[in-house]
Amino acid sequence: MRVLVVSHACAVPINRGKLRALAARPGLELSVLVPARWRERGQAYTTCPGEESGYRVFSGGIFFRGRVGGHFYRSGLLRALREARPEVIHLEEEPWSLAAGQVLAAAALWRPRPALLILSWENIEGVPSLRLQRAIERAALRRAEVLIAGGRTARERLIRLGARPEKVEVLHQFGLDPGTFRPPAPGERPGVFTVGFAGRLVREKGVDVLLRALAALGGEWRALLVGDGAQRPELEALAASLGIRERVEFTGWVDQPEVPACLRRMHAMVFHSRTTPAWAEQFGHPLIEAMSCGAVPVGSDSGEIPHVVGREGLIVPEGDAAALAAALGRLRGEPGLRGRLEAAGRARVLREFTWEALAARTFALYERALAARGARDKVSAR
Secondary structure, eight states: OEEEEEOSGGGSGGGOHHHHHHHTSTTOEEEEEEESEEEETTEEEEOOOEEETTEEEEEEOEESTTOTTTOEESSSHHHHHHHHOOSEEEEOSOTTSHHHHHHHHHHHHOSSOOEEEEEEOOOSTTOOOSHHHHHHHHHHHHHOSEEEESSHHHHHHHHHTTOOGGGEEEOOSOOBOTTTSOOOOTTSSOSSOEEEEESOOSGGGTHHHHHHHHHHHOSSOEEEEEBOOTTHHHHHHHHHHTTOGGGEEEEEOOOGGGHHHHHHTOSEEEEOOOOBTTBOOOOOHHHHHHHHTTOEEEEESSTTHHHHHGGGSEEEOTTOHHHHHHHHHHHHHOHHHHHHHHHHHHHHHHHHTBHHHHHHHHHHHHHHHHHHHHHHHHHHHO
16 A cells, blocks of 8 residues: 655654554555755754665645645655655645645545545634635545544534534544653652642643642642743743742753653643633643653643543643642542552553554555545446
C-alpha cells in the first residue's frame, strides 16, 4: 500500500513518531509532504527532502508560512503525487483549509484516484468564517472516504455539518514514547505534594484559576509551572499578591527533552482551560504526557478535556477555583485514590496513546479507506 501524508505538523521533527511507527509496518510504502520552511510558536523549522527512518520526505514551498488553515503549496505537491503514486492520501490539515482545497483539486484529477483520509481538530461553531473555506469543507466531507476527528467534540461538529457518522473515527494525531515519558523512579518525585502545569501561559489556559485554587488549598504543597507566555508577568504578580509566590516555581520555556523530568516531579497535573467565543480546548497533549509520567490529571470541563482525562483523573467546572482546590485537596489527602488513578492513567496511555498504538489504528483506517474507495468506484462504474 502506498500512502502520502500531507501535514504541516510533521515539519516539526518531534511530531514524526507516528510516521516512524507506520513505516515499520510490512507492506506499507510511506511518504510525507511538509512545508520546506515552517514557523510555529516563534520557532523556525526547515525540512530537506530525502529518506528518513523508513519513509520518504518531500518538502515544498508554501504561501503564508505559519498559518495553519491559510497556507497552501506553491511547489512540491505535484511532485509528491507523481513520485509517491499514492493509493491513499492522508491529509493532516483541517478540511476547511486552503491546503485541503488544493489537495482535493489535485486528487480529483489524479488517476488512479487515491482514497482520502482527512483530519479535523475543530470543535466549535462559526469556524471557518470565510465562504470559500466553508465550501472547501463541504467538499472535503463529501469526498473523504474516512474522516479522522482529533476528539469526540470534533466528531460531533463534523456530524452536525452533515458528515455520515460511520465515516468519522476519533483518533488523536500525536502520541508519545512511553519509555521517555515514564513514571518517576524512587527519589525523582519530591515528598511534598506538587501540583503542576505545562503549556503556554496565556489567559485561555486558566493558570490564574490554578493560582487562586492553590491559595485556597492550605497545608503543604508546591507548584511547578512549566512554560512561558504573554501572561507570565501577570501570573507572577498574582502569585505574589496571593502570598504564595515562594511556593510557585516558574520554569520558563524548557527544551523538549527536559519536559518528562519536570512532569515526573508532579503528583497532579492541572489543565484548567477556559472556553472563549473562538476557541475551546481541542485535546491538551500535556495531559497524556503527565499521565504517562504518573501524574494525576485534573482538568476543567472545557472542550475535549473531560474525554481526555476520562476516569483516570478529576474534572471540575471551568473557572471554579474553589472546586479545583477541593479536587487537589482530595488528591493530597487520599494517597490510595491518587495511586489508583496514577496506575490507571499510565495503563490507558500504553493502551491508546503510544506512537505504535496510533500507528496501528491509522493503518487500519488506511485499509478501510481503500475498501471504501473500491466500493465507491464500483458504484460509479455502473
